[in-house]
Every structure is written in structure tokens, then in C-alpha cells.
Amino acid sequence: MEKNEEDKRIPISQRPEWSDVTPIPQDDGPNPVVPIAYKDGFTETMDYFRAVYFADERSPRSLHLTAEAIHKNAGNYTVWHFRRLILEALNADLHEELDFVKQVASGNPKNYQICCTLWVNLVDRYCRHHRRWVAEKLGNEATSKELKFTKKILSHDAKNYHAWSHRQWVLQALGGWEDELDYCKQLLEEDVFNNSAWNQRYFVVTRSPILGGLEAMRESEVKYTVEAITANPENESPWRYLRGLYKDNTQSWVNDPQVLSVCLKVLIEKRNRDVVFALNTLLDLVCHGLKASQEFIDAVDALKTPDLDLSDSNLALPTTICLILGRIDPLRVNYWTWRKSKLPPSSNTLESGQVN
Numbered sequence: 004m005e006k007n008e009e010d011k012r013i014p015i016s017q018r019p020e021w022s023d024v025t026p027i028p029q030d031d032g033p034n035p036v037v038p039i040a041y042k043d044g045f046t047e048t049m050d051y052f053r054a055v056y057f058a059d060e061r062s063p064r065s066l067h068l069t070a071e072a073i074h075k076n077a078g079n080y081t082v083w084h085f086r087r088l089i090l091e092a093l094n095a096d097l098h099e100e101l102d103f104v105k106q107v108a109s110g111n112p113k114n115y116q117i118c119c120t121l122w123v124n125l126v127d128r129y130c131r132h133h134r135r136w137v138a139e140k141l142g143n144e145a146t147s148k149e150l151k152f153t154k155k156i157l158s159h160d161a162k163n164y165h166a167w168s169h170r171q172w173v174l175q176a177l178g179g180w181e182d183e184l185d186y187c188k189q190l191l192e193e194d195v196f197n198n199s200a201w202n203q204r205y206f207v208v209t210r211s212p213i214l215g216g217l218e219a220m221r222e223s224e225v226k227y228t229v230e231a232i233t234a235n236p237e238n239e240s241p242w243r244y245l246r247g248l249y250k251d252n253t254q255s256w257v258n259d260p261q262v263l264s265v266c267l268k269v270l271i272e273k274r275n276r277d278v279v280f281a282l283n284t285l286l287d288l289v290c291h292g293l294k295a296s297q298e299f300i301d302a303v304d305a306l307k308t309p310d311l312d313l314s315d316s317n318l319a320l321p322t323t324i325c326l327i328l329g330r331i332d333p334l335r336v337n338y339w340t341w342r343k344s345k346l347p348p349s350s351n352t353l354e355s356g357q358v359n
Contacts, residue, residue, distance in 0.1 A: 026050035061092035146177040162199045180211045201240040236269040236277040270302035
């Protein structure tokens with residue numbers, strides 16, 4: 004509660020509707036070592052809250068009191084829980100309750116520079132839990148409102164984990180799948196590097212009850228992803244997405260001409276660091292049984308530089324790829340060295356993963 008609101012606040016003890024209630028102070032024991040110096044307004048509010056809580060008074064005035072307590076401390080789970088009991092007992096308007104939760108959330112923004120991370124996450128978790136409870140009670144009536152709510156948050160912070168988490172819950176619990184794939188497409192048109200939007204797209208493709216599942220969507224999704232890779236081969240997200248489209252079906256991934264074609268295309272064009280993910284993909288393909296064509300071998304050979312340790316002319320394709328990646332991707336040089344060390348012994352000979 005803001006300071007000017009606190010100044011205007013009428014003490015509960017001076018409100019006629021509370022004259023019949025005896026507040027219950029917090030019991031810190033006979034000799035508290037370090038008592039917390041609560042503000043007078045907070046202490047009074049919680050003392051009256053304890054009174055109605057222990058009396059299990061589920062009344063309109065108790066509901067108003069929980070709102071006051073939440074505005075003073077939105078991280079108090081007991082207050083949220085008792086508020087839900089009151090809402091049910093009063094058969095309250097839950098659409099208004101959604102507005103109340105929105106107001107509380109707006110007063111506790113996720114700002115790690117200003118607020119303690121643990122405190123913000125705690126408040127956010129209680130707000131989300133309460134909002135989901137309300138939305139679940141409303142059922143399909145809340146679907147559109149909740150999707151708009153998360154969409155507004157994501158328009159300001161497209162990678163807000165909590166907003167995405169809540170949106171996925173809404174889709175699974177309340178529905179609203181019909182336009183979700185188009186929404187993901189819109190976000191990726193705005194920013195193709197938005198890995199959260201790629202993640203949501205995969206969630207929709209694999210979980211939506213109206214799309215038919217991964218098998219039914221694979222062909223069109225591969226086409227969409229290949230176009231994204233061709234436009235921005237340095238973007239890791241579509242490469243990861245492409246691999247995910249063949250979950251539990253590695254052989255189809257290895258043999259899909261669209262996958263091989265885009266990988267070869269990027270390697271041949273070899274624009275600066277754009278080949279990192281294409282080489283990584285080729286390495287994975289070869290390690291999963293691809294017999295690389297002469298075109299792939301020539302494309303990799305074209306990436307060799309004099310500073311590479313290629314003294315052994317019989318080095319196999321997987322080993323060569325790891326060495327090249329160690330040079331062009333210095334940030335992960337230790338990872339590529341590790342990958343090279345984990346290659347099977349046969350990968351150190353010319354016969355592995357390539358044709359002559």
C-alpha cells in the first residue's frame with residue numbers, strides 16, 4: 004500500500020462494522036529475541052485477520068479484510084487460502100476476483116533489480132495459484148480473458164517464463180487451442196530468435212488435441228523450420244526445433260532429404276559463423292548412422308584452414324567436424340574437444356560416417 008493511501012486509511016478499530024471483533028495479536032512467545040518491527044497498520048490488519056480466521060468467519064467484511072491484508076503482504080499464503088474459502092462461501096463474482104488478482108500482480112512487478120528475487124517469486128507464485136483457482140472455477144468463461152492476460156504480458160516481455168507457464172496451463176485446462184499456432188507464428192515473425200515462441204510452437208504441435216499430433220504436423224513443420232533456418236542459419240532455435248520434430252524417430256531424421264538439403268545448403272554458403280549449427284547437425288547425423296555424401300565431405304573440406312591440426316590425412320568426418328567447430332566456435336571449444344573424445348574409436352578412421 005502506497006504511503007498516501009496509508010495516511011488516508013481509517014484504522015480498523017475505528018470502523019463501526021468491526022466494533023464487535025476483538026483483535027488477536029501475534030504470539031511471539033514470552034521473550035522474543037528479535038521481534039519484527041511491523042508498521043502499526045500492518046499489525047492491526049493482521050490482528051483482526053487472525054480474529055476472523057480463527058472464528059472461521061466467511062463474510063463480506065472478512066473478504067474485504069483479506070484484500071487489505073494481501074495489499075500489505077501479498078506473500079501470505081494463509082490469507083490467500085482463507086480468501087478462497089470466503090469466495091466459495093459467498094458465491095462471489097469470480098470475474099471481479101480476476102481483476103483483483105491482476106491489480107495485486109501489477110503492484111508486485113517482476114523486477115529483480117528492485118525486489119528480492121525470492122520474495123518476488125513467492126508473491127508471483129501465490130498470485131498465479133490463486134488466479135488459476137479462480138479461472139478453473141469459471142471454466143470456459145475465463146479462457147479468452149486468461150489468454151489475453153498472458154498475451155498482454157508477453158507483448159512487453161516475450162520471454163516471461165511465468166506468463167508462458169500460465170498460458171500453457173490455460174490451454175490444457177480450459178482450451179483455446181484454435182488460434183495458438185497462428186499466435187506463435189506472429190511472435191516468430193516479429194522476432195525469429197524468440198526461443199520461447201519456438202518452445203510454445205512445439206508445445207502446441209505436440210499437445211494440441213485439434214492438430215493431430217507430431218506425426219500429422221511433421222511435414223508442414225519441417226518445411227516451416229527449413230525456411231527459418233535458410234533465412235537465419237546462425238539462429239540455434241530452429242535447428243533445435245527441427246531435431247525435436249523427429250523425437251523418438253531418429254532414423255527418419257537421418258534420412259529426411261529436407262534435413263540433409265538445408266544442412267548442405269548452409270555449409271556450402273558458409274557465411275562466417277553461420278555454419279556452426281549446420282556442422283553440429285551434420286555431426287549428430289553422422290553419429291546416428293548417416294553415410295555422408297561426397298558433397299558433404301567437400302563442403303567440410305572447404306572449411307579447413309592451415310591452423311587446424313589435420314596432419315593425419317585419414318581423419319574421419321566426425322573428427323574433422325569437431326576440430327573445425329573448436330576453431331570457429333571458440334566459446335565452446337572445450338565442449339567440442341569433449342565431443343571429439345567421446346567419438347567411437349572407428350570415428351578416427353576414414354571409413355566412418357563417409358563415402359569415398
